[in-house]
Amino acid sequence: MNNRFVTYSPAYTVVPTYECFNRCTYCNFRTDPGKSPWLTLTAAQSIFKALQNQNVCEILILSGEVHPNSPRRQAWFERIYDLCELALSMGFLPHTNVGPLSLEEMQRLKNVNVSLGLMLEQLTPALLKTVHRHAPSKLPLVRSQQLQWAGELKIPFTTGLLLGIGETEDDWWETLEAIAQLHQRYHHIQEVILQPHSPGSQQTFDAPPFNPHKLPEVIFQARQILPSDITIQIPPNLVKDSQWLLACLEAGARDLGGIGPKDEVNPDYPHLQVQVLKEILQPAGWELIPRLPVYPQFDNWLSVELQTAVQSLALRP
């Protein structure tokens, strides 16, 4: 009875830089500004070369942030742009999530990405006094404006909620309602990630992991709030117990996100191999299938060049 499908994206994560001017207290990724070398194009080229013929489709560009007013901002942005262009020229499809962008930056990245992403985290301003006190990029209005701009620019978009960072249950529904409203206006959200806060060894935020047993309930509610053409994504490496992973699917999650050798955001939580995941899912009647970082209904929003890149990957085995 293999008529139920779950997707994942065969992905590899590339990090332009770990330096970040924000200090989200749950972060296990960042270093201080000026303290991390930037990834060179030469180094990236060797990485991409080694990935060819490995069935990787998505290059996820995930970065720490240089302040919008910094004299280094433009060089930071150009490096990201060039990394996307290189990935594309070597046969991969870039998906970039590097924090909030200016409208012009977004417009330019649309040329070299099949989709962009930015987590809303939570829209409640209460977190500006706690986990986001030193994180100007996490201002709720800055984040929701990104979703609006992506809609205006017709950019297929991935967003989501970070669960268990000090918000209330009502905050979940409000953030989900906001995503639903923006989608009803622009129809551009391809997936919403429900990301359980998972403590790592570098963070200063001292809170337990989000209780994975609560996740199915949140997914079920999110499924009621979100329009049906938005897919709900959960990260399988952060839902360790296979019974609860299956419960998440029963509740309405249909995608497991990017799966690759390392989860750069949660390095303390390695991914199971795809084959192992398949063996967990299959007996319960779920078939795990690969997808691209752009959902098919958005193909016609892409430039002709990007559509060609998508088509050549879709033909791969």
Ligand SMILES: O=c1nc2n(C[C@H](O)[C@H](O)[C@H](O)CO)c3cc(O)ccc3cc-2c(=O)[nH]1
């Ligand atoms: O490996 C990861 N991939 C993350 N991804 C990648 C994601 O799983 C895939 O790139 C998308 O599903 C591609 O369509 C994100 C993408 C976003 O747009 C926004 C947030 C995330 C967060 C993570 C993450 O924590 N770890």
Ligand SMILES: C[C@H]1O[C@@H](n2cnc3c(N)ncnc32)[C@H](O)[C@@H]1O
């Ligand atoms: C890239 C995305 O990763 C998420 N993120 C950042 N830190 C953590 C953590 N400790 N646990 C789970 N998710 C995290 C945030 O939602 C960010 O936007």
Ligand code: SF4
């Ligand atoms: S979560 Fe993103 S914005 Fe926050 S400190 Fe880490 S890298 Fe910077």
